[in-house]
Amino acid sequence: MESAVGRSRIEELAGRALEVRRDVIRMTYTAGSGHPGGSLSVTDLVTALMFAELRIDPANPNWPDRDRLVLSKGHAAPALYSAMALRGFLPRDELLSLRRIGSRLQGHVDRNKLPGIEASTGCLGQGVGMAVGMALDGRLAGRSGRVYTIIGDGECQAGLTWEALMAGGHYRLDNLVVILDRNRFETDGATEDIMGIEPITDKFRAFRYETLDIDGHDLGAILAAFDHARATRGRPTAIVARTVKGKGVSFMENQFAYHGKPPTKTEAERALIELGTTL
Amino acid sequence: MAAARTESLRDAYGQTLVEIGRSDPGVVVLDADLSGSTRTALFGKQFPDRFFNVGVMEPTMMTMAAGLALGGRTVYASTFAIFAAGQAYNAVRQSICYNHANVKIVATHGGLLVGGDGGTHQMLEDVGLMRGLPGMSVIVPADGPTTRAATRAVAEFDGPAYIRLTRENLPTVTDGTFALGRAGELRGGSDLTLIAVGALVARALEVAEELHKVGVEARVLDFASIKPFDEKALLRAARDTGAILTLEEHTVLTGLGALVASTTSETYPVPIRRLGVPDVFGESGEPWALLDRFGLSKERALEEAWELLRMRGKVQ
Numbered sequence: 001m002e003s004a005v006g007r008s009r010i011e012e013l014a015g016r017a018l019e020v021r022r023d024v025i026r027m028t029y030t031a032g033s034g035h036p037g038g039s040l041s042v043t044d045l046v047t048a049l050m051f052a053e054l055r056i057d058p059a060n061p062n063w064p065d066r067d068r069l070v071l072s073k074g075h076a077a078p079a080l081y082s083a084m085a086l087r088g089f090l091p092r093d094e095l096l097s098l099r100r101i102g103s104r105l106q107g108h109v110d111r112n113k114l115p116g117i118e119a120s121t122g123c124l125g126q127g128v129g130m131a132v133g134m135a136l137d138g139r140l141a142g143r144s145g146r147v148y149t150i151i152g153d154g155e156c157q158a159g160l161t162w163e164a165l166m167a168g169g170h171y172r173l174d175n176l177v178v179i180l181d182r183n184r185f186e187t188d189g190a191t192e193d194i195m196g197i198e199p200i201t202d203k204f205r206a207f208r209y210e211t212l213d214i215d216g217h218d219l220g221a222i223l224a225a226f227d228h229a230r231a232t233r234g235r236p237t238a239i240v241a242r243t244v245k246g247k248g249v250s251f252m253e254n255q256f257a258y259h260g261k262p263p264t265k266t267e268a269e270r271a272l273i274e275l276g277t278t279l
Numbered sequence: 280m281a282a283a284r285t286e287s288l289r290d291a292y293g294q295t296l297v298e299i300g301r302s303d304p305g306v307v308v309l310d311a312d313l314s315g316s317t318r319t320a321l322f323g324k325q326f327p328d329r330f331f332n333v334g335v336m337e338p339t340m341m342t343m344a345a346g347l348a349l350g351g352r353t354v355y356a357s358t359f360a361i362f363a364a365g366q367a368y369n370a371v372r373q374s375i376c377y378n379h380a381n382v383k384i385v386a387t388h389g390g391l392l393v394g395g396d397g398g399t400h401q402m403l404e405d406v407g408l409m410r411g412l413p414g415m416s417v418i419v420p421a422d423g424p425t426t427r428a429a430t431r432a433v434a435e436f437d438g439p440a441y442i443r444l445t446r447e448n449l450p451t452v453t454d455g456t457f458a459l460g461r462a463g464e465l466r467g468g469s470d471l472t473l474i475a476v477g478a479l480v481a482r483a484l485e486v487a488e489e490l491h492k493v494g495v496e497a498r499v500l501d502f503a504s505i506k507p508f509d510e511k512a513l514l515r516a517a518r519d520t521g522a523i524l525t526l527e528e529h530t531v532l533t534g535l536g537a538l539v540a541s542t543t544s545e546t547y548p549v550p551i552r553r554l555g556v557p558d559v560f561g562e563s564g565e566p567w568a569l570l571d572r573f574g575l576s577k578e579r580a581l582e583e584a585w586e587l588l589r590m591r592g593k594v595q
Contacts (some may be wrong), residue, residue, distance in 0.1 A: 064350075111349075112379055119349065120378045122575070123369055129339040129375055133346020140329065141350065160370070163339035171331075 006220070009052070013219045016086055017047040021248045022275050023082035023095055029268035029279070031099040034107065037258040039079040041183035041216070041243040042150060046076070048222040049148060050083040058088035061115040067145045068118045068134050072127020072161075073152035073181060074108035075260070081105050081114075089116040125152060125160030128178060132168045135176040135236075146230070148177045154186030156197040162207070168236045169208030177216065177229045177237040181216065183245035185256040195208025204238035249274055283450035283481070284468050286423035289387050292444060293318025295430040296355060300326045303434070309333060309356040311340045317357040330521035338364040341370035345380035345491045353434050354382055359393075360386035360443055362506075364405035375439045376412045382410075383433045388421070389443040390528035391573055392478055392555065394566035401561035406476075407533025409441040410506045416440040416459060417506040419527075419535075421480035424455025425503050432459050436545060443477065445528070447566050450481045453501060462509035468496035471587055472516035472523045473559075474533050476502050479526035479554075479575065486580045495588065510546075513539065517547040522587040524552045526569070526580060550590045552583040 020043045029035035050056075054067040060196050071080050078098060085092045090104070097103035104114045108122030121131045131149035138145055155161050168176050182200065184190055191197050204211040210232045214221040222241070231239035245259070246252030249271040252263075263271055300306050300322050309331045314320040323330035333340045337358050344356040344486050356363070364371070375382045386405065393401045410417045416433065418440065420426040426444060433440040436459075453463055453574035465480070475483040480501050487497040498520055500512060516523060523543065524537040536553025543549060556573050564572065571579075588594045 071344075110377075119346070120373065123373045126338075126342045126370055126374045129342025129370070130346035130349070130378075132339075133343035133348075134350060136331070136343070137307075137347045137350040137352060143350075160338050160342070163336035164342060167333055167339060167343060168335070202545075 002006045010219045013047055013051055016051055016083070017044050018275060019086060020079055020082040022272060022277050024078045025263060025268050025271045025275065026250070026279065027078045027082070027095055027098045028262035029265065030096045032262055033099060034262050035075040035260050037185065037245040037252060037256070038073060038152060038181065038183060040077045040247045040249065040252065041245045042073070042076045042181045043079045043247065044217045044219055045150060045179055045222060045241055046079050046083045047182060048219055048226070050087050051222055053226045054148070055145070057219050058116065061089065061101055062135040065143050065145050067209055068147045070119045070121065070127045070131040070134070070147070070149040071109055072121055073124065073155060073165060074121030076150070077105070077107065077109045078273055080109060084116055090114065091171070103187055124152065125158030128168065131176060132164050132171070132173065135168070136171060139173070146175045146177065146236035148179065150179045150181055153180060153182050153184065153191050153197060154201065156180065158194045161212040165207045172234050173236045174233050177226070177239065178236065179241055181243055182240055183243045184247045185259060186255070187256070187259045189256050203242050204240065209236050209238035211238045211240065213240045214242065216243035217247060282450065285448040285450045287428040287445040287448050288420060288423055289316070289446070291423040291426040292430055293321035294387055296322040297325050297337045297432065299434060300329065301461065303353065305352045307331070307352055307354050307494045309344050309354065311335060311337045311358040311362065313358050317385070317441055318486050319357045319361045336400050338367040338370040341367045341382070342374040344382040345374035345378055348380040348382050349378065353383065355383045355385055357385045357387065357399065360389035360402035360405045361400050364441070365402060368408060372412055376414050379414055379438055381437050384440065384441070385430065385442045386446065387444045388446045390445060390477065391561050391569045392445050392447045392528065392566040394446070394569065395563050397563035398560035403530045403556050403561060404533060405443060406505060406529050407537070410538070414438055415506065418442045418503055419476040419505055420444065420457070420503050421477055423447050423449045424451060425453050425457045425520050428455050428457035429503065432457060445478050447478065449478055452484060457503060459504050460507040460509060461504060462512035463501035463503065464498065464512070465501055466497065466499040468498040468594055469519050470495045470497060471584060472498040472500060472520045473526065474500045474502050474516070474523060474535065474539055475526040476505060478528050482575070482580060483526050484579055485577050486584060489581055490578070490584060497584065503537065505535060508538065510542065513542060514546050517543050517549045521592050522550050522556060524580065524583050524587055526575070527555045528575065529555055530558065532558060550587055552587055554580055554583055
């Protein structure tokens with residue numbers, strides 16, 4: 001049972017997430033390239049992190065005790081940029097510079113260009129290792145900040161991901177949270193058709209993670225999972241977030257074709273109508 | 280010449296790491312199940328809380344090193360060159376170099392002198408791979424003193440570095456006054472310049488000594504700092520001596536010879552001979568005999584030197 005306060009908080013987050021989805025469509029359409037499908041699937045997770053979970057300060061992005069987010073699936077950059085803009089890390093009118101020459105908004109996130117980005121990523125499989133390093137660093141330094149990383153499901157085919165997950169479990173990093181955006185699709189099709197990753201929760205458990213299996217679009221469930229992770233001691237947490245690729249735009253949902261393809265003008269207009277606005 | 284004192288570069292590295300660990304309590308060291316061979320175990324014994332032996336996961340050692348460094352630490356990561364530059368290449372590229380993480384990769388067992396383990400483990404392409412990465416400094420020490428100095432020097436700046444060490448003990452040929460971006464002139468001369476790195480620096484000095492016996496004075500430059508490198512010393516060598524022989528225990532396609540040839544061709548073209556491993560993999564064998572087998576013998580170097588002198592009209 002959620003309290004009235006809880007409900008209004010969820011409603012506020014849902015409103016933010018809707019804004020992010022609109023931005024994802026506008027940004028990828030304007031850029032003429034990018035990854036709308038995996039940006040829309042991760043939107044609720046990123047929004048919940050940015051507005052309800054991460055202790056961060058847009059005015060002081062390098063604050064040592066901050067929480068850190070590593071977007072290992074760096075191609076979901078549009079969703080993160082939008083949420084960061086809404087949170088005050090960059091002006092919203094900068095969002096449409098995505099992928100343009102000279103832009104701080106690279107196709108894959110770049111920490112040396114945009115303050116607030118913790119780690120440059122893009123080539124898959126490397127984010128968990130960097131997050132493990134950050135979590136070890138925080139523990140050695142006695143800092144309170146926690147480390148979150150979002151990985152994709154195609155990325156779970158990479159041996160590198162499992163190396164790093166093994167290290168996180170070995171070092172019992174309870175300041176580390178690995179969030180899997182389980183939207184079931186990668187560039188060429190369904191993960192289970194290409195190279196199956198299931199049973200994925202069993203794998204995380206076998207790698208010594210406190211493992212949660214949630215609806216990745218249920219903001220209440222997402223917040224509860226974060227609370228659970230924070231209360232977990234002696235091991236890292238893995239949140240398997242079941243999501244829908246292209247979530248929120250009917251003709252993009254569960255269509256792997258929109259993994260790395262932007263909407264056309266007509267598609268962008270249709271998408272934005274579904275999202276309650278116009279181009 | 281009296282037999283020079285020889286020393287393990289790996290010991291020099293491991294001992295220096297311990298000293299660095301004492302003076303900087305933030306320094307962290309990683310290894311990938313080769314800490315006895317790389318000598319990082321010396322650090323691990325002294326500072327177990329700041330030492331992470333991650334097992335056989337070299338790419339993840341590099342991504343973890345980046346994550347540790349991004350919080351402000353100096354991080355050293357060690358394994359064999361084949362794994363550091365080969366197995367982990369894209370982790371080094373993206374997580375360390377693209378992020379500009381303050382990670383110092385110290386790779387041991389570079390080159391043919393690995394010996395018996397054979398071609399799979401004899402890394403001959405690492406200098407080329409690493410010097411192609413934006414922001415990466417690349418150092419190939421010739422001896423123990425340079426190894427000590429370089430291990431310290433890389434901690435003095437914020438950014439990635441790659442130090443390549445040799446498995447075999449090497450004779451001490453420098454006074455250890457290493458500086459990033461500066462070539463060491465180990466012998467003066469104006470008839471020819473020998474430019475070498477790593478184990479081949481001592482061989483270059485032997486060649487220069489042989490030439491001296493017949494009245495030819497060769498300048499010998501230790502190019503331990505391959506990136507950044509000493510462009511002025513290279514230009515002076517080309518101008519003063521008019522011919523350059525490079526010596527390296529690395530493929531000639533992408534290493535020191537390629538660097539010297541491409542640079543001088545744009546600044547002051549002179550005849551150049553590149554002594555290095557041709558476009559082939561190594562193989563098992565007694566380490567020093569392998570150098571001869573792959574064309575890096577003193578005799579072969581002398582032949583190349585004479586050829587250059589003939590090309591310059593300095594001898595008949």
